[in-house]
Amino acid sequence: MTNDSLGGGANTRYFDSMPNVMNTLLLEGVLPLHAGFVREVALESWVFWPIMVSFVALSSMLLMNMLVGVLVEVVSAIASTEREGITVMSLATDLRASMANLNIDAECPLTRDEIETTICDSDVALIVGQAGSDIVTLADMMHVVFDDLADEQGNISFSDFVETVLSLRGTNPAKVKDVKAQLRAIKVAIKETEVAIRGAVFDEVEEIRKELHHFTKEYREEHQDDEKNALESDE
Numbered sequence: 538m539t540n541d542s543l544g545g546g547a548n549t550r551y552f553d554s555m556p557n558v559m560n561t562l563l564l565e566g567v568l569p570l571h572a573g574f575v576r577e578v579a580l581e582s583w584v585f586w587p588i589m590v591s592f593v594a595l596s597s598m599l600l601m602n603m604l605v606g607v608l609v610e611v612v613s614a615i616a617s618t619e620r621e622g623i624t625v626m627s628l629a630t631d632l633r634a635s636m637a638n639l640n641i642d643a644e645c646p647l648t649r650d651e652i653e654t655t656i657c658d659s660d661v662a663l664i665v666g667q668a669g670s671d672i673v674t675l676a677d678m679m680h681v682v683f684d685d686l687a688d689e690q691g692n693i694s695f696s697d698f699v700e701t702v703l704s705l706r707g708t709n710p711a712k713v714k715d716v717k718a719q720l721r722a723i724k725v726a727i728k729e730t731e732v733a734i735r736g737a738v739f740d741e742v743e744e745i746r747k748e749l750h751h752f753t754k755e756y757r758e759e760h761q762d763d764e765k766n767a768l769e770s771d772e
Contacts, residue, residue: 631664646692669706
């Protein structure tokens with residue numbers, strides 16, 4: 538570098554020595570927004586220069602990493618949303634095709650019998666499994682679904698059915714509504730078991746009552762016959 542190429546004032550101010558050249562390139566080239574502040578502080582003592590440069594550099598890197606993290610989160614959320622949309626579209630398309638093969642119109646409200654017929658189909662079971670849901674759990678939860686989502690006629694829409702399938706995926710995080718649905722399912726299962734046990738006990742008691750009645754009737758008939766024989770023998 539020469540005075541003719543840079544000019545005498547610029548050469549003396551910024552490039553008079555190698556440390557000054559490095560300082561100029563760092564502050565004016567890399568950190569131009571903070572160059573004036575760092576120079577003013579460094580005039581008090583050279584010790585402040587590395588401290589301020591380190592602070593500015595670390596702050597810039599921290600902000601840059603925060604922005605990168607935000608961008609990564611945004612991209613990840615967008616990608617997750619897109620994947621979810623593709624999954625929903627694929628599941629709905631496959632279910633519509635399978636229901637069409639079963640002569641079930643997906644555009645009309647679905648009855649409980651139509652849902653049960655759909656769930657029992659092997660192709661539907663494969664589609665539901667590929668979506669990450671358990672077909673057995675879906676079958677067990679259908680009474681809860683109809684209790685919550687059924688209209689006045691006791692039917693549900695195709696979108697509700699698809700949403701139910703997606704909500705039963707094993708990768709979904711557990712929510713309060715899932716716990717409530719599980720509790721309702723447990724209550725229904727307990728109630729059904731209670732009704733079945735009561736029916737079985739009632740049948741057993743009724744059978745025992747009939748046997749006791751039959752035994753009592755036979756005993757009375759035999760006792761009457763014995764009395765008649767005794768009277769005839771006395772005469």
